Amino acid sequence: MQVSDDELRPLIRRHAVRHAPPEGLAERIRQSVRTEAAATPPALTRKPRDGWKGLAWFGTGAATAWGLALVLLASPVPSQDALAEAVTGNHVRSLMASHLADVASSDQHTVKPWFAGKLDFSPPVVDLATDGFPLTGGRLDYLDGRTVAALVYRSGPHVINLFYWPAAADAKPAAPAFSTRQGYQLIHWAQGGMQAWAVSDLNAAELQNFASLMRERTAPTTARP
Structure with missing residues (x-):
């Protein structure tokens, strides 16, 4: 039986097996974000423009980390x-x-x-x-x-x-x-x-x-x- 791409995509979305994330993943991501924050030099030691760049970089990194956590933790399979x-x-x-x-x-x-x-x-x-x-x-x-x-x-x-x-x-x-x-x-x-x-x-x-x-x-x- 041949299955077209249009038919295959909804079947995969419906039946694909999802796996629960490893225990402690969320805590490890939180720790990683805290470590990044601690390692970032104070904004006062930088030029104002560089400080904004640092904050923007940190904000992007934190958002990415938490986004990854939400994807992995959403609808976990017991x-x-x-x-x-x-x-x-x-x-x-x-x-x-x-x-x-x-x-x-x-x-x-x-x-x-x-x-x-x-x-x-x-x-x-x-x-x-x-x-x-x-x-x-x-x-x-x-x-x-x-x-x-x-x-x-x-x-x-x-x-x-x-x-x-x-x-x-x-x-x-x-x-x-x-x-x-x-x-x-x-x-x-x-x-x-x-x-x-x-x-x-x-x-x-x-x-x-x-x-x-x-x-x-x-x-x-x-x-x-």
Whole structure:
């Protein structure tokens, strides 16, 4: 699907991921402005004309510093929401670039082996075609500072991106948590040492149904005595 420049610009403005500025940035800028002020010689030691130049230079520098602070601090994305924003951004980019799958197949026995040697973990891959969510392929993606597995499912015309990667060593299983970003529905959970994020333009009830089925089919089995 080709996207024109006129169509691309509003999409980027809408879906581009914004990041919160580093902690303490505003204070460092304030300190820098105070340092500049302290380093500026008193106006009385200069000729009147030079004094005005100095004041003008300082005023411009201070305005620039504070302008930068306002740009970086305006509408920051809370750190706990940064991953949800990244997941949404990756979903949108996969649709815009028409690159949903590196391996296009509805056969889980084709998709799962494809990841072998490309990841340092084995993602759970199941087909939910009989439940209305057929598997259509998989690809490599990048989230949370690492390469992750992206599994692609469909529900009619709707695309579901399901991202998997290992949870932290001390992470406990977590029930599904639902959220929305930029008109998309997201649901994430932790199970079997993995964390999963599903994102789609499906309605909330259908995406929750998808997540419930996926958790049921990929739940670790307990060995019988």
